[in-house]
Amino acid sequence: MISLDEARQIIGSHTRVLHPEAIDLTKVNGRVLAHDISSDQFYPAANLSMMDGYVIREDEQPGSFSVIAEIPAGQITNGKLSRGEAMRIFTGGILPENGGRVVMQEACVREGDMVSINEFPDSLFIREKGAEARPGDLILRSGQLIGPSEMAVLAQLGCTQPQVIRKPRIRHLATGDELVKPTEVPSAGQIRDTNSSLLAGLTAQYCSGMDSSLVPDQPSMMSALAEGDWEVLLISGGASVGDYDHGADVLGEMGFTIHFDQVNLRPGKPLTFATRGNQLAFVIPGNPVSHFVCFHVAIRLALETLCGMAPNWSFLSLEITEQSLLKPNPRETFWPAEILVKDKQWTSRPKSWSSSGNTFSLIGTNALIRVSSKDFPLTLPLNS
Numbered sequence: 001m002i003s004l005d006e007a008r009q010i011i012g013s014h015t016r017v018l019h020p021e022a023i024d025l026t027k028v029n030g031r032v033l034a035h036d037i038s039s040d041q042f043y044p045a046a047n048l049s050m051m052d053g054y055v056i057r058e059d060e061q062p063g064s065f066s067v068i069a070e071i072p073a074g075q076i077t078n079g080k081l082s083r084g085e086a087m088r089i090f091t092g093g094i095l096p097e098n099g100g101r102v103v104m105q106e107a108c109v110r111e112g113d114m115v116s117i118n119e120f121p122d123s124l125f126i127r128e129k130g131a132e133a134r135p136g137d138l139i140l141r142s143g144q145l146i147g148p149s150e151m152a153v154l155a156q157l158g159c160t161q162p163q164v165i166r167k168p169r170i171r172h173l174a175t176g177d178e179l180v181k182p183t184e185v186p187s188a189g190q191i192r193d194t195n196s197s198l199l200a201g202l203t204a205q206y207c208s209g210m211d212s213s214l215v216p217d218q219p220s221m222m223s224a225l226a227e228g229d230w231e232v233l234l235i236s237g238g239a240s241v242g243d244y245d246h247g248a249d250v251l252g253e254m255g256f257t258i259h260f261d262q263v264n265l266r267p268g269k270p271l272t273f274a275t276r277g278n279q280l281a282f283v284i285p286g287n288p289v290s291h292f293v294c295f296h297v298a299i300r301l302a303l304e305t306l307c308g309m310a311p312n313w314s315f316l317s318l319e320i321t322e323q324s325l326l327k328p329n330p331r332e333t334f335w336p337a338e339i340l341v342k343d344k345q346w347t348s349r350p351k352s353w354s355s356s357g358n359t360f361s362l363i364g365t366n367a368l369i370r371v372s373s374k375d376f377p378l379t380l381p382l383n384s
Helices: 004-013 148-156 195-206 219-226 247-253 288-306
Strands: 020-022 053-056 063-071 085-089 101-104 108-111 114-117 138-140 163-165 170-175 210-215 232-236 257-260 272-276 279-284 332-342 345-350 367-371 378-381
Touching (some): 004 257, 004 288, 138 148, 170 195, 170 219, 195 232, 195 288, 219 247, 232 247, 247 257, 288 332, 332 378
Parallel strands (some): 232 279
Antiparallel strands (some): 020 163, 053 085, 272 279, 332 367, 367 378
């Protein structure tokens, strides 16, 4: 049996970033950029007004000005300002060649073709050409996680088919003669499959979709359904040493190399990790809390790496309320917990958890408390 830190090192050493692909800008949210992107022009492309008002020369003094033109956003004026002249301008309007100051309309009094400006504010209210970026400036680096803000930047740069790291294809087998679909009413000895729904939610941001099947405890069916063009295979159940736990044996018969099959971990001790070429496989202990923990402490590392993300493994030292709920154990425990705000301070509260089969204990869980014999319990946030 190896430590969790050793298990994570093994997983990381056998996982490689997937190749990039060009996809439509509207679909890149949550993806990782695979190339540097530089500015294609000046941003702004010209001196622009920051608000509605009047543009005058910068060397003018307060007084009355003759309004000689109007500049809506998106229009260019070829005229110049002479002393004592002003142009009506709107937010985003392009300043005339010698326009040096915009006075907001609230500070102006308009009468016919004349505008009176009694004082100038400190700001010129101008977005200067190239103030945000110049041609060739590096804007987004390879490895950047793309969110809505980065999508807006890509749109501004005209990058409508960015190269991003491909998401892995995931095959999932929920094994067990006792399992039925959630739409069915279980008979005596049967239970509804919860792990497929749990893993679908946990893997959603890392794949375009998880192909999942219910499989009885028959090695031949497991191996037949496990074959395919995927990067990650997740087998729910079959990880222990019982007569009906066939996960590791099936992987061995399929030509996988088993790197470990036990981890000093609670819950999730019989977690198995195997590889075949560039394909990764995990056999996960069947109980849902074990699934939840194994995903966040091990499987998530592989998925983040495949997607080009920097694996997130940052713990917080938080006050732990109701610490008496944390029961000691020889194995390192990752206890389901909830991060809350108490008296303006972040706190971590353990869930009342006694069985790995208790799906209800996961309600509201957004963290795991790492409990080991050598450290004060640390909290791992799950939503970073």
